Amino acid sequence: MRRYVIRRLVQAVGVLWAAYTLSFFILVLLPGDPVSAMAGAGADSAPVDPARLEALRHEYGFDQPVPLQYLNHLGHALIGDLGDSVATGRPVTQLITQALPQTLLLTASALTLAFVLGGGLALAATFSSRPGVRQLLLSLPPLGVSVPTFWIGLMLVQFFSFRNQWFPAFGNDGLKGLVLPAVTLAVPTGAQIALVLAKSLITTLDEPYIGTARAKGAGRRHVHLRHALRNASLPALTVAGLLVGQLMANAVVIETVFSRNGLGRVTQSAVNTQDIPVVQGVVVYGALVFVVVNLLVDLVYPALDPRIVLAPRRPVVAAA
């Protein structure tokens, strides 16, 4: 178990380094110039003095050779200093740590909702004995996956905020403001969980051991929840790791629609102004969250299925 955890941790650090390095070079290679962006933000740009631009470029170290810039930045990043935002002058770590809790709260509520709604839907669909109901329920997840998130958000806001003022349309204030964005964000994620879980439940319910359990006189509900769900939830859990990445990406859109201040908004404005240190910081934090979630998923696996940890040492066990 310890070696498993250590190996996973080393992998995690590798992923973080790769994310940092890749994002650095992609951002440097992009056309455009963050310093001119800084000087010419907005539509009404007056002519800019080239000497001033040069001075700013020097101040931010953009005039150094790229490999040197990379090493310099990496060195600072290792001690937790991601530099200052070019657009606002605020430290990147401060910008991110201020915005991160809001985004984590939003994505965590959305993920919880997604598991409850998606899982519930899959269970209900596979449990139902009436083919009509089953078909109807199973047709919902593909719909949920295919509808654009921002459209769901705008529709919810239209009905629950503009027409009936039950929830605020914007802002970060309190639980009430969290409901609409969390529901919006939960729809596509929940739909994917439902898709995977339903499919895996249907397959599992066909397994011989389920027949055995039934023959032994286990109740329908007992077989469904105790025997089938436990085995069928592994694929859904695997997907959950990926879904977190998707949730973070969707949060960029949702935070813009609902005007919530979070990592998504920070990212959006940083990309607009080509604020390289901030974009990089966001990429690194995104990778960090992703890595942590996947690490957790990997650690939960053995609890559900002990064979997974033992597998590398005793590959024979896999044969069933």
Place this chain on the structure above:
Amino acid sequence: MVVLTGCGGGDSAGSGAGGSSTPKSGGTLTFAVGSDTGCTDPQQVASNDSIYSVRQLVDSLTDQDPQTGKIVPWLAESWDINEDATTFTFHLRDGVTFSDGTPLDAEAVKADFEAVPDLGALAGLATGYLAGVKKITADDPQTVTVTFAQPNAQFLQATSTHSLGIVSRASSKLSAQDRCTKGIVGSGPFTLAEYAANQSTTLKKRTGYAWGSSLWKKQGEAYLDQVVFKVLPEAGVRTGSLQSGQVDAIGNVGRADESALEAAGVSLEARANPGVVFGLSPNNAHPILKDAAVRQAIGYAIDRKQIADTVFNTGTEPATSVLAHTTPGYEDLSGKLAFDLDKAKRLLEDDGWSAGADGIREKDGKKLSLTITWFANSPTNQPSLELIQQQLRQAGIAVELQQNEISQFATILQTGDFELAWGNVTRADPDILRTQFSTSLANFYQVPETDLEKTLTQQAGTIDEAARDELVAQAQEDLVENAYTVPVVELQTKLGVAQRVHDLNFEASSRIQLHDTWLNGVE
């Protein structure tokens, strides 16, 4: 043919129709804007969405009447300008203080203006206005003199803008970025209570304020207790929030949202932005665009009215000069900017450009194919240019559209790596023509050396209004006749304002002034 008659609208002065008509103090105005530039220093911000809030924090030496364009007293009770417009002496009013309690005197103004060059590139507008300053002296506590090396008539109007709003001496000492992040202290009718990046800016009424602009209706303190600017990037959410009463006013109303807002009883306030209109500015040194006939043909081939009517919000006017009609010194050149496809074709034909098999003209084996560089900083840009692309094709001119991030704007202009550039510049002084088209300044558009330069320099040194207007008119004619730039449409600022809001007024640069604004239904 069906004629639709619009109801409502009209030239309503002020906003809102229903309710009481006696102004009341108190209440909170919530105003939704689309973006936040992350800076709370009026001398550094250049985007309307940020200017709306920070403008309220500072007073300026002068103010500009949006109706007449005249410069009137604000912090300065009077001023003297010497014959050749190099020396400006301002006589400040007595008893003005910043919100930190320190006096706003000649020394404070001197410190403020002297700190501007250190803001550098971050304060492009302000540094531009003060370019060429020789010395600033505080003659006595109430008198400050600014001397320039060259004639600089635009400086008087510049002192009325948010960019030269006066900040306290403590704020002048801060670095450019500290001013952005920590905020500045001004003497304005409102103070900054809270700033949450990307989310909101909260302003509180300054109690004891007693030195407003001579244009304001109310003496002393503002009516509103508090103003909250919310950042709502989604246009649909801004519109819906206003319709459902969650906010009181919004900026950037698009054409698609007008009818829904009007149906909800919201009043739409509009004013054309002064300055250089939206248009195509050729790189006048480009091998094809060097040819005046080609530039002029582009001008005749564009149906400006069609663009204004289909893409921009209702009431937007086609360009009738290189300056918008709200700019002082504007000259109506609509006759020279008429849509005339036949004339465009004839110009090109006579110039040796004959139509090829695909309808695109050719000359010496070269196709009449051009690229328009544009930036995604306004939702109207793409549809406008797609329409222009179709219109120019009718005359046999092929156009390719090249979109760029706004962050590349300065670089592209500086390197001259463009053929035609699409854009506008807001400024309520005709000197903007010199800033944009003088050959002795940056000359981004590579305008050739002609008499235009002389006219532009002369107007910069002319104080006499009539004489200056004449020079400015001549410069406009010169620019339009030679098509050094091709004006297309006047940008209009359109706000949606709830009925309970009164006197939310435009200032001369089509931004807002909230000192006189008041709310209905306030206890």
